[in-house]
Amino acid sequence: MRVRNIVPALAAAALVVTACGAPGDSPGGADDPGGRDDVVGRENDEETEDTEPAPGTTTQPGTGSAEVVAVMDTDGREIGHVIFDEADEGVSVTVEFSGLEPGFMAMHIHENAVCDPQHADGPFQSTGGHYNPAGDEHPGHAGDLPPLLVTGEGTVHAMVVTDRFELQDVLDEGTAVILHQGRDNQANIPERYGEPDQDTLDTGDAGDRVACGVIEPDQE
Structure with missing residues (x-):
């Protein structure tokens, strides 16, 4: 922000000096002790003050201590990571994945920190249901997040604040x-298709669990 404010001031000063011609031809040259050089110095001092963001600007993540969660598929291959960080209006969730099938995929936070691809009930069923401390129905769970759109190249880059x-x-x-x-x-x-069943109310019919990452503090 500081560099962004200073550069226009310097550019404006350079334009005025160029238009004035040679030193001494008009006020502001080298022979004028009260010329533009002194003004530029005062402008720089004034413009280096930090300013508050304008009302309505987008919330920027990064105000807290980020947690990076590695995400593995059922074969133990790391497909990318999710970064959780504190933001002004909540928690920012940044996603970076690759090697996926193109299309929409669901991502949620689940209630158990155990990623077992060999679980008896199916891959990663060890994580239990959606993180839902308030006992709400889907999509009102605390752990419900927007679906991800995977590109034709199998990559995802997305960020949301919750x-x-x-x-x-x-x-x-x-x-x-x-x-x-x-x-x-x-x-x-x-309504024309009938009432949603319990599976829909619990999971949104998102299908099999194909990748998992445990959310836990860094161990030092």
């Missing part, structure tokens, strides 16, 4: 990131 939980909560309570094979319908079943 105020449904605090970073310390998901660290202390032991949780995990789960990536699902399919999209999440957010329990949105039009």
